[in-house]
Amino acid sequence: MTDYKTINMKRFTLLFIFTYLFLFTCTVSAQTFTRRDSLQGGLRPERTSFDVRKYDLSITIDPDKKYISGHNTIAFITTAATKRIQLDLFENMKVDSIVFNGKQLSYTRDYDAVFIDFPETLLEGTLDILKFYYSGYPKVAKNAPWDGGFVFSEDNNGKPWIGVAVQGTGASLWYPVKDHQSDEPEDGAFVNVEVPNGLMCVSNGRLSGGVDLNNGYTRWYWEVRNPINNYDVTVNIGDYVHIHDNLNGLDLDYYVLRDNKEKAKRHFEEVKPMLECFQEKFGEYPFKKDGYKLVETPYLGMEHQSAVAYGNKYRKGYLGRDLSFTGVGMLFDFIIIHETGHEWFGNSITSKDIADMWIHEAFTTYAESVYIECLYGYDKAMKYINGQGMNVMNDKPVIGIFGVNNEGSSDMYYKGALMLNTIRHIINDDEKWWSLILNFANTYKKQVISGETVIAFFNKESGMNLTPVFNQYLQYRRIPKLQLRQEGNKLQYRWVTDVENFTIPIALKIKDKEVRLNGTNNWQTSSVKIKNLNKDVEVLKNEFYIKVEKL
CATH class of the missing domain: 2.60.40.1730 (tricorn interacting facor f3 domain)
Incomplete structure (x- = not known):
């Protein structure tokens, strides 16, 4: 197990309770792999x-x-x-x-x-x-x-x-x-x-x-x-009993312990609005021929295709907790929403190597906020997804080592979702964004793909070079740092990143007016005049998962 003595107790607690934050024995740079690893992963x-x-x-x-x-x-x-x-x-x-x-x-x-x-x-x-x-x-x-x-x-x-x-x-x-x-x-x-x-x-x-x-x-x-x-x-x-339902021709079947039948009927009412949301945003349920099932299990959950394992004990949140620390996470049953999201991302679209498991987990974690946005609106979705940032460790790269059955950092969940939220706001056109996500889910439906395929698709559909963005969030431990400084009455800005040619917008509120500037790795000067950097300039961090440094 990783020694997390360097993190604070709050983060340690999060790691302890979160279903999918896998613990690793050492950092990637120090990892060694065996013949058994190569035989399994190669x-x-x-x-x-x-x-x-x-x-x-x-x-x-x-x-x-x-x-x-x-x-x-x-x-x-x-x-x-x-x-x-x-x-x-x-x-x-x-x-x-x-x-x-x-x-x-x-x-x-x-x-x-x-x-x-x-x-x-x-x-x-x-x-x-x-x-x-x-x-x-x-x-x-x-x-x-x-x-x-x-x-x-x-x-x-x-x-x-x-x-x-x-x-x-x-x-x-x-x-x-x-x-x-x-x-x-x-x-x-x-x-x-x-x-x-x-x-x-x-x-x-x-x-x-x-x-x-x-x-x-x-x-x-x-x-x-x-x-x-x-x-x-x-x-x-x-000793299962069977509950059957239907959503516009899609069979919904629930297998629960005998004593929980009535409780399950009420609790699983959440399934229909969830599936309606996901089908609107990600396309038709991929496995209609096999139907959709929830199966009560003696463990927390897993995305078993057309037989989603459910063990959240009929509670909202994650075993009664809100992993975003915002209150929004208590509006839904985490296991139902997250594991069903995997039917599109992980089960339908599958990574060729588990080193690219971010394809499964980033998109599925993002699907949680998509569900919130469908039911409760954009503001609550942004509150939830940014609250998830408290769980990010930035301990090592999200992408693992290929060919040895190795997953990358558990940051593939929350950091991955925040990366996608960042890309949404780089594109800055929701009609285009939702079209891109829908086309992605449909284009690679029931296919096994690589991370490179995902990035190439996003580049093509967005008409932007998003490769440096993906690379910074997936291949490096650190997230982009926005540096701001004041020269006279002028604002200067740049991005500090591990990758070269990192170019994304900077969303600011300057004297209560929203401004988008095109940031690069080189210092640039804004034409907007300011009196005091700390008082006049606010970075809109809800739209971008970044660090900010005012010099």
């Missing part, structure tokens, strides 16, 4: 030579033993001729056999990587299927969703209540998979799970049936009809 020929088309997962989960057994049938297309591919399964899990064309394949294990050898070369363009049989005791999370693993719990009636969250840790923690964000199964997935009678398994997509196997277990069948992130695939097991 793209080598054994991974790039095939494209997964579909997963068909069929498993049994024993709640008492905390044990999984079964197989994953993997359909894939060979993209480059090969005799060897890499799949992944945590090394504490047992590989029982791997079967291809009715014969067992040989394989070698290297940490969590499973290298599979074929008797003959797989030719480019061919569609093949293999079955990967496995079993074992999956890792149990100590504090989900901050650390990955299963949560084996009980409800208030003593019945098993189980969930799993593996973002960052890896989906191969509990099932065999090509464990890299760059490859989603284009044709979706089947998730078929056997659990003890009296319990229900809720997974992603649509429920296609449940069958009593007459052996004390029931098999539940779920089908995902869209591409899906590996870490989004989930299972939730409990």
Whole structure:
């Protein structure tokens, strides 16, 4: 864990309570990476030579033993001729056999990587299927969703209540998979799970049936009809009851513990105005074929595609707290809004490498203020998003190290959202801004992209060179500093940044008159006359996430 002795107690408390502020062992400059990191995060020929088309997962989960057994049938297309591919399964899990064309394949294990050898070369363009049989005791999370693993719990009636969250840790923690964000199964997935009678398994997509196997277990069948992130695939097991609703043809399904049914009906009324807002700003819900679900879980929450994990205990804010310290955060249920925002940013638009996880988290955190603006207006949205600035650490770059399964700073959330708010006000044209955001969500809908793609799109759509802006906020620890000084009765100004050619507007109020100046890294002089820098000049910081230094 990072030693945060240098930060004040308020920030320490924020880090402790915030769901997604991951703690790191050291700074990026001092980090070392292992072969295991490279095997999990890297793209080598054994991974790039095939494209997964579909997963068909069929498993049994024993709640008492905390044990999984079964197989994953993997359909894939060979993209480059090969005799060897890499799949992944945590090394504490047992590989029982791997079967291809009715014969067992040989394989070698290297940490969590499973290298599979074929008797003959797989030719480019061919569609093949293999079955990967496995079993074992999956890792149990100590504090989900901050650390990955299963949560084996009980409800208030003593019945098993189980969930799993593996973002960052890896989906191969509990099932065999090509464990890299760059490859989603284009044709979706089947998730078929056997659990003890009296319990229900809720997974992603649509429920296609449940069958009593007459052996004390029931098999539940779920089908995902869209591409899906590996870490989004989930299972939730409990004494669930089902609530169904509909929003303009979109199925809304809620699976909650039996005792919470009436409470959930009232509390989840927030879902409809949220979805109406997000669909207006970000486009149609991306996974309509799979429907929208909230599933009550024994951990706080996670953006599992079409099966959003909900554990905020039917409270407003974040477990009853306002993470913006403005009061605005108590107007909504943080987990419902944030995790649903991920359906557009993270689940629909996915980063190729988790080093670019800011694509998921910056846009989704920004979506919180979008929701506030939809329901309560611009001023409250600005109050909320700027209040979030108290959570920013500016400890290290937001972008992580590529190829080693490494996320950057937890500032990807709040700093990332404030960066987007800054860009909105650089553009200074809300009609253009909302059009840009909508086009972005629609253009890359259900695609896996890089950070460079995002920046190029924003440059093109805005007609501006925003690359230095993105680079300053994402690649460097420090935020832009606006320096102001007075020479005689003239105001002088410049930006101090790590990147070169940093050019964005400066929004000021000079003697109660709003002024926008074009700031660069060089000192410039305004034609506006002032008498006293400190008294006459106010920087409109609500529009830009910056530091201000009056010299």
